[in-house]
Each structure stands twice: as C-alpha cells, then as structure tokens.
Amino acid sequence: MERITESPSIYRNLEQKSTIELLTDINTEDQKSSIGSTKSNTNDSPLIDAIAEKMSQGGRLFYIDAGTSGRLGVLDASECPPRMVCLKIG
Numbered sequence: 001m002e003r004i005t006e007s008p009s010i011y012r013n014l015e016q017k018s019t020i021e022l023l024t025d026i027n028t029e030d031q032k033s034s035i036g037s038t039k040s041n042t043n044d045s046p047l048i049d050a051i052a053e054k055m056s057q058g059g060r061l062f063y064i065d066a067g068t069s070g071r072l073g074v075l076d077a078s079e080c081p082p083r084m085v086c087l088k089i090g
Contacts, residue, residue: 011025061080
C-alpha cells in the first residue's frame with residue numbers, strides 16, 4: 001500500500017538511538033527552523049513596519065486562516081487590543 005499523506009522520515013529507528021543521538025537530531029531540526037526564520041526576516045520587515053504604521057493610525061488587523069493556523073490566530077487575537085479583528089475561515 002502506498003502512503004499518500006506521509007512522506008518518508010530521515011529519522012528512522014528512534015527507539016534504537018541513544019539519548020545524545022536523539023537530542024542531536026532534535027537540535028538539528030531546531031536549527032533548520034532558525035535558519036528559515038532568519039532568511040525571512042529581510043522579506044517580512046517591510047510588511048511588519050507597514051502593519052505597525054497602519055495600526056498606530058487606528059487601523060485593524062484581520063487574521064484569516066483555517067485549521068490549526070486559524071486556531072492559533074484565534075488564540076493570538078485573544079491577546080490583541082479590541083480594535084483588532086480575528087476571522088476564522090473553514
């Protein structure tokens with residue numbers, strides 16, 4: 001049977017690895033996330049500055065997403081000032 005929704009993992013036989021090997025694998029994956037977010041900083045900065053400027057002028061922020069991202073948007077919006085609006089689609 002072919003797996004359609006799963007991709008092969010580069011980490012196999014986890015139960016046979018030592019604690020240090022497991023921690024090294026976790027750290028390796030964490031570094032990938034950090035590298036990705038560092039690359040996006042330059043691209044995201046103008047957008048974040050524009051949003052902050054509009055917010056300071058009374059603008060509103062809309063979250064539009066679905067699934068887990070939508071639920072995280074709702075959670076995040078619950079901590080936002082009242083003029084921000086959160087929408088969950090889906």
